[in-house]
Amino acid sequence: MAKKTNIEKDHGLDVRMFFTGLALVVLYVIIITVLLRVGVALGFVVVIAFALIFSQYYFSDKVAMFSMHAKEVTPAQEPKLHEIVDRLCLLANMTKPRVAVSEMDIPNAFATGRNPNHAVICATRGLMRRLSDEELEAVLAHELSHVAHRDVAIMTIASGVGMLAGLIGRMAMWGAMLGGGGRGKGGQNIVLVEMATMLVSMLIYVIAFLLTMSLSRYRELAADRSGAILIGKPSVMASALVHITGDIGKIPSTDLRKTEGMNAFFFAPAFAKGTAASLFSTHPTLQKRLDQLNQLERELNGG
Amino acid sequence: MGLRDALFGRTKQAAPNLDNLFALPTAALTLQSELDLVTSGQGGLCFKSGSGESTITTDDDIKEMLNFDEVGSDVSLTTDDLGFKWVVINDTDISGLVTRIHSANTSMVEHGLGPRLLCAVFGFVPANPPGEGSVRMVYLLKQGTFYPFAPTGAEKRDNELELRVRSFLDKDLPMEKDLTRWMALWNLPVK
Numbered sequence: 384m385a386k387k388t389n390i391e392k393d394h395g396l397d398v399r400m401f402f403t404g405l406a407l408v409v410l411y412v413i414i415i416t417v418l419l420r421v422g423v424a425l426g427f428v429v430v431i432a433f434a435l436i437f438s439q440y441y442f443s444d445k446v447a448m449f450s451m452h453a454k455e456v457t458p459a460q461e462p463k464l465h466e467i468v469d470r471l472c473l474l475a476n477m478t479k480p481r482v483a484v485s486e487m488d489i490p491n492a493f494a495t496g497r498n499p500n501h502a503v504i505c506a507t508r509g510l511m512r513r514l515s516d517e518e519l520e521a522v523l524a525h526e527l528s529h530v531a532h533r534d535v536a537i538m539t540i541a542s543g544v545g546m547l548a549g550l551i552g553r554m555a556m557w558g559a560m561l562g563g564g565g566r567g568k569g570g571q572n573i574v575l576v577e578m579a580t581m582l583v584s585m586l587i588y589v590i591a592f593l594l595t596m597s598l599s600r601y602r603e604l605a606a607d608r609s610g611a612i613l614i615g616k617p618s619v620m621a622s623a624l625v626h627i628t629g630d631i632g633k634i635p636s637t638d639l640r641k642t643e644g645m646n647a648f649f650f651a652p653a654f655a656k657g658t659a660a661s662l663f664s665t666h667p668t669l670q671k672r673l674d675q676l677n678q679l680e681r682e683l684n685g686g
Numbered sequence: 687m688g689l690r691d692a693l694f695g696r697t698k699q700a701a702p703n704l705d706n707l708f709a710l711p712t713a714a715l716t717l718q719s720e721l722d723l724v725t726s727g728q729g730g731l732c733f734k735s736g737s738g739e740s741t742i743t744t745d746d747d748i749k750e751m752l753n754f755d756e757v758g759s760d761v762s763l764t765t766d767d768l769g770f771k772w773v774v775i776n777d778t779d780i781s782g783l784v785t786r787i788h789s790a791n792t793s794m795v796e797h798g799l800g801p802r803l804l805c806a807v808f809g810f811v812p813a814n815p816p817g818e819g820s821v822r823m824v825y826l827l828k829q830g831t832f833y834p835f836a837p838t839g840a841e842k843r844d845n846e847l848e849l850r851v852r853s854f855l856d857k858d859l860p861m862e863k864d865l866t867r868w869m870a871l872w873n874l875p876v877k
Contacts, residue, residue, distance in 0.1 A: 631845040639869035640768045
């Protein structure tokens with residue numbers, strides 16, 4: 384008998400995210416290879432690679448804000464949001480980050496910035512529409528935990544280490560090729576060695592990428608945990624998670640009559656698909672997060 | 687839409703699918719037994735009025751087309767704050783309501799207004815208030831599918847209740863499978 388479940392998992396999104404990340408890595412590899420081939424000195428290539436990573440880190444707040452169409456808001460514009468963040472920061476004894484709002488309908492939130500003093504915490508309009516005040520507080524506590532844990536820095540260093548490992552692998556292969564007297568055996572051999580070099584460095588990048596992803600999932604669980612402890616109610620964190628992921632997160636809050644152009648009147652409406660929860664794809668499964676929060680709830684109740 | 691239409695950028699307007707409407711009375715029984723929801727006695731038809739379509743442009747034209755004078759005072763025509771027109775029909779019997787919405791649809795299609803039709807909405811309220819809140823069943827005329835809409839306040843909707851409605855009505859009604867199409871209809875004039 385075929386089993387049918389009501390709640391489908393979005394495997395497609397995970398797969399897409401994986402390949403996007405992989406494509407990014409491959410792009411880096413190609414850039415570096417081309418630079419080396421053109422004859423740019425190895426040291427200079429390393430400098431360029433790290434400049435790229437560093438700027439990604441240094442401008443992380445601006446990049447994330449730009450890609451989410453987020454705008455910083457004053458306490459006068461969003462009194463409730465500011466009040467919640469104010470209270471949480473007092474509770475956690477940390478500097479208040481800048482507060483931003485993105486007008487997107489996707490229920491999501493993110494924290495970014497290179498250090499707690501340059502942090503931005505952002506909630507989307509869709510998140511605020513869907514969640515109760517208590518649940519919104521839980522999500523913001525999760526994001527503040529990311530700031531306190533310095534997750535932007537950690538993740539940047541992690542991906543940088545992956546890059547470095549790949550580069551060292553490449554250098555070692557080049558060294559072996561040049562030192563092993565491969566030149567004497569004709570051109571065909573050099574092509575083979577070159578291909579092997581390429582393969583090995585790709586392999587190192589892939590492994591580094593997978594490790595980075597798993598580190599990211601671990602950091603998410605850690606943020607869930609400290610966020611839940613901060614607000615003292617793991618169950619509220621769990622209910623917020625259920626509300627923004629899975630089926631409920633897909634139901635829009637925008638009006639049918641306001642859909643872009645005349646979509647609703649014609650064939651094959653071109654609603655944006657699969658953009659939801661993109662920031663959550665480096666995250667653990669919902670079940671795993673709920674299990675952890677459940678256990679935390681039991682511990683807090685002295686169970 | 688064929689390849690040639692795609693090449694020349696001509697979109698054909700989609701004709702509405704009215705057949706699935708008649709599945710609603712059965713679903714209404716399920717709603718009553720499972721969620722204690724009964725019809726609110728109101729149904730509505732939402733469309734966007736355009737200019738120059740077979741000379742039906744004013745409210746009076748629409749009223750004349752739908753025989754407002756004959757059917758009596760339980761039909762009204764309103765324009766909402768987004769400029770969409772609503773034909774709201776009052777009928778405490780759900781089968782009667784469905785039939786009347788269907789015939790209003792049909793006459794609009796006959797007058798060439800089919801492509802302008804957006805959706806039909808049927809109100810359901812708790813049999814024993816307050817209950818769990820009221821639900822509107824929205825029928826997407828172009829897709830021929832239903833979805834529930836349960837507004838609870840200003841731009842807030844009860845997603846859990848909506849998903850429960852779907853789980854109960856899956857067998858009775860062609861429900862819209864793509865949840866991203868479960869668009870809201872804030873401040874709709876159908877109760």
